[in-house]
Amino acid sequence: MTSHYFDPDPNTPSRTATVPLLLPDLHLTLTTDRGVFSPDRIDLGTRILLETVPPPPDRGTLLDLGCGYGPIALTLARRAPHATVVGVDTNRRALALARHNAEANAVPNVRFLPAPGPGETPDPLLRGPFAALWSNPPIRIGKQALHTLLATWLSRLEAGAHAHLVVQKNLGADSLHRWLEESGHPTERVASRAGYRILRTTRQP
Incomplete structure (x- = not known):
């Protein structure tokens, strides 16, 4: 059975490697492995997000949804050390x-932290509220599952807080934009580069 990067326990044999994350303000060396998202390089969408999004809030709790081996979360943490x-x-x-x-x-x-399953009590840190959310969301889990995932976590943003999502145009960025709007999440496209959209949605008061 084929293993996917969103499986809880990938059955792909382990083969670790390292990849560099080089940004104007930081340099990280990250260990990766087979069975996770983009193990051979920092995904282009992730890089575009990290090069495009304004600095995060310097206080509060910030969320990386679908963190993989950590490039977005570690960048958030370096940019917002408090x-x-x-x-x-x-x-x-x-x-x-x-x-x-x-x-x-x-x-x-x-x-x-692991994402809580149905009926599981989330770790207190996962209950929010979050001062910001950055994500390269797992588009390949399917549209309905993705919508459920985003609806759950966007509802945990603080009033007025922003979520920034990077989505490839040919994987449904524009239809996701429409769904967010129709679901009561005001959304704007704040950048477009190399076939990727950066969408910013704001939690309403």
């Missing part, structure tokens, strides 16, 4: 890598 950053994912292999990467890169203000 905030608490939470990375959440279903993939336990990815979470273990993210925790290793936080320690290896000396980033203390970040925690990586």
Whole structure:
């Protein structure tokens, strides 16, 4: 059976590697592995998000939804050292890598937690409210599952807080934009580059 990056326990044989994350304001070396999202390089959409989005709030709790091995969460934590950053994912292999990467890169203000399943009580840090949400969301889980996922976590933003999402145009960025609007999440496209859209949605009071 084929393993996916959003599976809780990928059955793909492990083969670790390292990838650099080079941005104007930081340099991280991240350990990756097979069975997680984009193990061979920092995904282009993730890079565009990190190069495009304004600095995060410097206080509060910040969320990386679908954190993988940690590039977005670790960038948030470096850019907002007085905030608490939470990375959440279903993939336990990815979470273990993210925790290793936080320690290896000396980033203390970040925690990586498993996404709670149906009926499970979430860790208190996952209940919000969140001062910001950044995500390269798992589009390939399917439209309905994605909509449910986003509706759940966007509802945990503070009033007036922003979520920034990067979505590839040919994987449904524009239809997701419409769905967000129709679902009561005012959304604007704040950047478009290399076939990716950066969408910003704001939690209403």
